[in-house]
Amino acid sequence: MLSRVAESLFWMSRYYERAENTARFLDVNFNLLLDLNRITPVENPNYWIALILVTSQKESFDELYPEYNARTVTDYLVFSRENPNSITSCVSLARENARSIIESISSEMWEQINHLYHFLQGTAQQAVHNDPSGFYREIKNASHLFQGITDNTFSRNEGWDFIQIGKYLERADNVARLIDVKYHMLLHETQGKKKISGESDDIIQWMAVLKSCSALEAFRKVYLSKLDPENILRFLILDRTFPRSINFSICAAEDALWRISGSSRHRYVNNADRLIGKMESELGYASIDEIMSEGLHDYLEDLEEQLVRIGEQVHLTYFAYHTPEIEPNGIEEALPFTGVGGGRAIWSQAQQQQQ
Amino acid sequence: MKRYFETYDHGPLRFFDEVFSKEGTPRPHYGKLLQRFRQFSQEDINARREIINIDFRNQGITFTVYGVDEGIERIFPFDLIPRILPAKEWEILEKGLLQRITALNEFLFDIYHTQKILKDRVVPAELILGSRHFAREFVGVNPPLGVYIHVTGSDIIRDGEGNYLVLEDNLRTPSGVSYMLQNRQALKRAFPAIFGKYKVRPIENYPQELLRTLQEIAPPGRFDPNVVLLTPGIYNSAYFEHSFLARQMGIELTEGKDLVVNNNKVYKRTTRGLERVDVIYRRVDDSFIDPLVFRPDSRLGVAGLINAYRKGNVALANAIGTGVADDKVIYSFVPKIIRYYLGEDPILQNVPTWLASNPADLKYILENLGSLVVKAANESGGYGMLVGPESTLAEQEKFAEMIVANPRNYIAQPTISLSRHPSFINDSELYGCHIDLRPYVLYGKNVTIVPGGLTRVALKRGSLVVNSSQGGGSKDTWVIDE
Numbered sequence: 117m118l119s120r121v122a123e124s125l126f127w128m129s130r131y132y133e134r135a136e137n138t139a140r141f142l143d144v145n146f147n148l149l150l151d152l153n154r155i156t157p158v159e160n161p162n163y164w165i166a167l168i169l170v171t172s173q174k175e176s177f178d179e180l181y182p183e184y185n186a187r188t189v190t191d192y193l194v195f196s197r198e199n200p201n202s203i204t205s206c207v208s209l210a211r212e213n214a215r216s217i218i219e220s221i222s223s224e225m226w227e228q229i230n231h232l233y234h235f236l237q238g239t240a241q242q243a244v245h246n247d248p249s250g251f252y253r254e255i256k257n258a259s260h261l262f263q264g265i266t267d268n269t270f271s272r273n274e275g276w277d278f279i280q281i282g283k284y285l286e287r288a289d290n291v292a293r294l295i296d297v298k299y300h301m302l303l304h305e306t307q308g309k310k311k312i313s314g315e316s317d318d319i320i321q322w323m324a325v326l327k328s329c330s331a332l333e334a335f336r337k338v339y340l341s342k343l344d345p346e347n348i349l350r351f352l353i354l355d356r357t358f359p360r361s362i363n364f365s366i367c368a369a370e371d372a373l374w375r376i377s378g379s380s381r382h383r384y385v386n387n388a389d390r391l392i393g394k395m396e397s398e399l400g401y402a403s404i405d406e407i408m409s410e411g412l413h414d415y416l417e418d419l420e421e422q423l424v425r426i427g428e429q430v431h432l433t434y435f436a437y438h439t440p441e442i443e444p445n446g447i448e449e450a451l452p453f454t455g456v457g458g459g460r461a462i463w464s465q466a467q468q469q470q471q
Numbered sequence: 472m473k474r475y476f477e478t479y480d481h482g483p484l485r486f487f488d489e490v491f492s493k494e495g496t497p498r499p500h501y502g503k504l505l506q507r508f509r510q511f512s513q514e515d516i517n518a519r520r521e522i523i524n525i526d527f528r529n530q531g532i533t534f535t536v537y538g539v540d541e542g543i544e545r546i547f548p549f550d551l552i553p554r555i556l557p558a559k560e561w562e563i564l565e566k567g568l569l570q571r572i573t574a575l576n577e578f579l580f581d582i583y584h585t586q587k588i589l590k591d592r593v594v595p596a597e598l599i600l601g602s603r604h605f606a607r608e609f610v611g612v613n614p615p616l617g618v619y620i621h622v623t624g625s626d627i628i629r630d631g632e633g634n635y636l637v638l639e640d641n642l643r644t645p646s647g648v649s650y651m652l653q654n655r656q657a658l659k660r661a662f663p664a665i666f667g668k669y670k671v672r673p674i675e676n677y678p679q680e681l682l683r684t685l686q687e688i689a690p691p692g693r694f695d696p697n698v699v700l701l702t703p704g705i706y707n708s709a710y711f712e713h714s715f716l717a718r719q720m721g722i723e724l725t726e727g728k729d730l731v732v733n734n735n736k737v738y739k740r741t742t743r744g745l746e747r748v749d750v751i752y753r754r755v756d757d758s759f760i761d762p763l764v765f766r767p768d769s770r771l772g773v774a775g776l777i778n779a780y781r782k783g784n785v786a787l788a789n790a791i792g793t794g795v796a797d798d799k800v801i802y803s804f805v806p807k808i809i810r811y812y813l814g815e816d817p818i819l820q821n822v823p824t825w826l827a828s829n830p831a832d833l834k835y836i837l838e839n840l841g842s843l844v845v846k847a848a849n850e851s852g853g854y855g856m857l858v859g860p861e862s863t864l865a866e867q868e869k870f871a872e873m874i875v876a877n878p879r880n881y882i883a884q885p886t887i888s889l890s891r892h893p894s895f896i897n898d899s900e901l902y903g904c905h906i907d908l909r910p911y912v913l914y915g916k917n918v919t920i921v922p923g924g925l926t927r928v929a930l931k932r933g934s935l936v937v938n939s940s941q942g943g944g945s946k947d948t949w950v951i952d953e
Binding site: 117219227272 | 528529530685702705710711715717718723724725726727728729739740742743
């Protein structure tokens with residue numbers, strides 16, 4: 117498979133997953149606000165700041181908007197072109213990547229991405245404010261449909277594995293960020309107490325975290341009614357069977373990486389395999405008590421850093437491939453970690469006339 | 472209720488109408504089609520158009536317009552009424568194209584080898600040697616099978632009497648064939664019953680024929696050759712077509728940065744290392760294809776590709792330097808070229824052409840700017856063109872200056888009489904829009920011509936410019952056996 121095609125499959129999948137996750141955060145936050153309205157009014161900017169913190173883009177937001185409220189945050193996370201991680205930007209980038217490899221994906225996959233793209237182009241901001249849940253459900257369903265179509269129309273070859281890697285690395289990263297931010301907020305609200313509380317209003321917030329990962333029902337089946345923060349964290353970080361937990365995501369990414377390279381549990385052939393194998397082992401043998409005593413925030417931050425390094429190694433191993441003696445002459449390397457879209461020679465591509 | 476075709480205006484008689492004779496009676500091969508359309512209501516037509524538009528948009532069947540910031544992708548307008556060519560007429564076209572392409576290929580072989588035609592002064596040497604498309608580096612290089620023009624798309628028009636004339640030979644990287652294939656699919660979907668009433672020759676095998684042609688030109692000794700399509704990238708206006716053809720042929724779509732040259736061999740960069748490439752169907756122009764040889768600022772090409780090609784380690788379709796023969800000035804010599812190499816009279820005629828480089832012609836051109844169509848010799852896509860009758864005096868003066876400054880670069884033709892064909896404009900009204908025809912010719916071991924081609928239609932009232940970049944659309948084109 118062409119390195120460029122592999123890279124675009126990876127980023128197509130990654131951006132699609134990112135769009136879905138943003139829709140999930142926003143949807144759940146909206147519901148949460150209604151639940152908590154009796155304690156803190158919906159206008160409380162703290163709830164909205166959290167959403168910006170998840171995406172680590174506070175500075176960029178502050179440059180564009182004067183305050184944190186439903187309208188500005190929704191605009192920034194859903195529509196803003198200035199925000200490279202807004203749902204609109206992610207879907208556009210997923211589509212650009214798909215478009216650059218349109219011959220490598222099934223036409224059904226392309227039609228689905230295209231459909232979502234046109235849906236977003238045709239959605240007015242007011243429509244989202246009128247029916248936020250309906251809008252976010254639309255995005256989530258589009259993503260589910262895309263996964264399903266991919267599952268049923270894409271051959272189980274190397275390309276499939278790159279799609280899986282993109283999806284699961286992104287998902288693990290998003291879940292880690294989501295937990296981290298919520299943890300941060302709840303610590304803050306219990307006035308610096310190191311222990312997270314199990315008070316009912318906090319539990320509602322933890323439930324919201326579960327919901328945004330579509331994990332509440334699955335959680336209940338395992339832990340029944342024991343809705344305490346540690347169980348919730350155990351489930352979201354360490355559960356091996358739930359498809360949106362961090363551990364599950366890492367296992368799935370690892371499987372895909374190993375299928376590509378032929379690595380196995382006791383033998384790795386490149387750094388991407390080594391790092392993901394290490395991470396998977398650590399998750400496999402970790403306990404929530406250890407994680408908490410080490411400090412959840414540090415643990416998650418470390419996890420996010422490791423994910424970045426794995427991404428870098430995937431890039432170096434498969435996308436930036438060339439043998440040392442054959443330097444591509446005068447050809448600039450693609451910018452890492454963007455796939456299609458960043459600073460390409462648009463002018464030069466376009467200026468060739470058509471016969 | 473208003474019936475379609477009840478009020479169709481045949482327009483000025485100097486144009487040939489494809490569907491109605493000068494007396495206003497339908498031509499026989501359109502009979503069944505008209506009968507059916509007369510039964511349609513506006514709602515029927517709208518419903519069918521909607522199906523097709525959604526299909527096209529979802530599949531991303533779009534083209535890119537340069538210089539427009541917003542919504543740079545547009546759906547390529549598709550007209551619902553097909554154009555019908557009876558087998559008898561098609562046979563003439565087929566024979567004429569075969570003759571013309573054969574002669575043009577011999578011409579290219581000659582000017583890149585012994586240049587006999589120049590020595591015999593049939594074509595002035597300075598026209599060839601001074602052309603910016605003449606690739607000096609390729610003199611003496613033998614392309615596989617001696618073929619230069621593997622894929623061509625000549626533009627054919629009809630004069631007032633309905634005679635087929637060649638307007639342009641596109642010998643470099645002609646586009647549009649994907650629309651031909653998509654149009655057929657769309658039309659079958661929208662009007663299965665009408666389609667079923669005719670014996671329409673199929674065109675769906677074009678991608679297979681193209682792939683076969685490409686495989687045939689692989690360097691000798693390369694078993695199961697690795698064929699790729701080279702595209703300028705997703706921002707190119709024909710990108711949809713590049714990806715469509717790659718997918719239809721099952722070959723890889725590559726950009727310049729996917730390929731590297733080492734030791735005069737071409738490789739693609741894959742997740743498992745470098746893999747040898749044998750044949751490149753390139754949709755990148757000569758001047759962008761190798762920064763070491765042509766434009767050093769090009770990022771679309773592959774450094775070292777030209778040397779690999781000269782060594783015979785990789786085949787290119789089309790060959791380098793074919794543009795020298797589809798220049799609008801050389802065009803006027805094609806009838807002579809046909810007689811010179813084949814000893815035959817041309818089956819398809821040219822449109823009369825005046826060369827600004829010829830002093831007598833130049834005088835005529837400058838005196839008649841208001842009635843002529845002036846074209847820059849090296850432009851395509853409807854750019855760099857003056858349509859005399861539609862131009863202002865200021866535009867004419869500007870062109871006069873440009874022509875005098877660089878006469879070699881301009882030709883003029885009478886305002887061409889593109890034939891007319893009923894088409895929908897503004898979605899509902901039937902109007903006789905001007906059309907042309909671009910058949911696609913494949914040349915490997917043999918010449919293959921897919922029946923029909925792309926009918927382009929100027930979807931503006933009275934417009935003679937059919938290019939998609941200038942508001943043109945297209946029609947499905949049927950060659951029918953009676």
